[in-house]
Amino acid sequence: MATGSRVSSPRTSVWLSERPAPRRKTDQQPDGLDRVKIVAASVRLLDAEGLAKFSMRRLAAELGVTAMSVYWYVDTKDDLLELALDTVMGEIALPPEAVEPAAALAHPFPAGQRDWREQLRQLAGEYRKLIVRHPWLSPLTGEYLNIGPNAMAFAHAAMRVMRNSGLPDDKVPGALSLVYQFVYGYSTIEGRFGARCRAAGVSEDVFYRQVMDTIAGRPEFDESRAIAEARGGDTVAEMRARDFAVALDCAIAGIEALRNG
Amino acid sequence: MATGSRVSSPRTSVWLSERPAPRRKTDQQPDGLDRVKIVAASVRLLDAEGLAKFSMRRLAAELGVTAMSVYWYVDTKDDLLELALDTVMGEIALPPEAVEPAAALAHPFPAGQRDWREQLRQLAGEYRKLIVRHPWLSPLTGEYLNIGPNAMAFAHAAMRVMRNSGLPDDKVPGALSLVYQFVYGYSTIEGRFGARCRAAGVSEDVFYRQVMDTIAGRPEFDESRAIAEARGGDTVAEMRARDFAVALDCAIAGIEALRNG
DNA sequence: ACCTGAACACCGTTCAAGT
């Protein structure tokens, strides 16, 4: 209730809390707990066992400590998950053209930089891989404000790339949403499907075959089957790659049309 | 383990279970429990209190019954949520041109029907409104296979509309993903933001103002602010409507380009 | 400053028992 940096009365995000992370003196027993260690262990557990099985008690056991020790470093489970979320967002490799802040504002088209289409495809591909690699990330992205430093750097880079397309500024948010939300939704489904198959102990291709066999005799799926055949692709991974590429092509073609028209 | 209609060993969806929903004789005390009643009460509770607060015990209390009675009609909480999910999917008004199955396959362009762009915008708008109206729906859509009858009808309608654009069949899945996942992601954020504001007791416009004030003095947000000003819009609702329209315009322009090029 | 143990108010679900 002091500085006014908080945005609304109920706590909305770790990143808006006034109190900084507790610091420990540098020279202390190195086997002690630590915010960084806690978050790293959380990411490890989330990757290995999924969001549903992640609990403060499970985490504490992993750290060889009692459940309540963690609460010295973190206020709530939600805060911890927000920290884990932003930590993995740092794994995204940003296009170098999109990271310097001041230059881009003054000169939207620095000479010699790669085409904006390439940059956009790189960002989209990176984000997709991230979400598929960490399937627990999707629900958290939807749940929290996602305003940590790494998430912000990513959002800014995406915005710069979109401006580099030459699209008028008033259309940038809409076009950005189109691409960003597509990648998010697409990769979420992809990641969940993979996790589901792993849990069931079936390969993605086998599972896909089974689904196709299930709808084999049903005429109401004739159109879907025709579409699937037209697209082709021998493996699920291949089909996914094609659809993803077509969708990005479509968005990019749309951006070019809006820019020129 | 009998008919082969199940897709993998662990139960993946209510809709793939062999055993039909328990039936009660028609003439029985009308105040008894019922699958339909249970699902309806679930939807009511989910709308009122959100997914996080929804529990079997809470639901049972609402129905004036003990927690375990519900388990007579439903195997697990997950199954119940899947049923609730598909139930509200039925609220979507499908474009009449996209519901008859056989005609569309034979004649992709029946005379006198509305433009495919209009149909696509209607579907997108309907889905957006649904997700914003029921914010609990988004996480469930991500979590389950979403293959209930109403979800399937919606997916088929969307596919027909996309085919009506004249896009070659091999590009239909990609273009469909672009639009569908965009609407899903966009509406999810919109719905969560609304729910968050309601929980905090702040109007969306006030909250937005506060965020803008928070980043007022920070130069790293200069570009974001410039973009926001270029877009204009006096209220959050207005800005959202504009961005949504621009994104759809962009996707539609992209579809036209892929179709012609 | 950091960590523990016991306790509170919850969960989903199983299972034997009632009518």
Added chain:
DNA sequence: ACCTGAACACCGTTCAAGT
């Protein structure tokens, strides 16, 4: 056929107490 009560194995979090 339908519903209940007690119980099991969990949760996140508070709080007083230890060192």
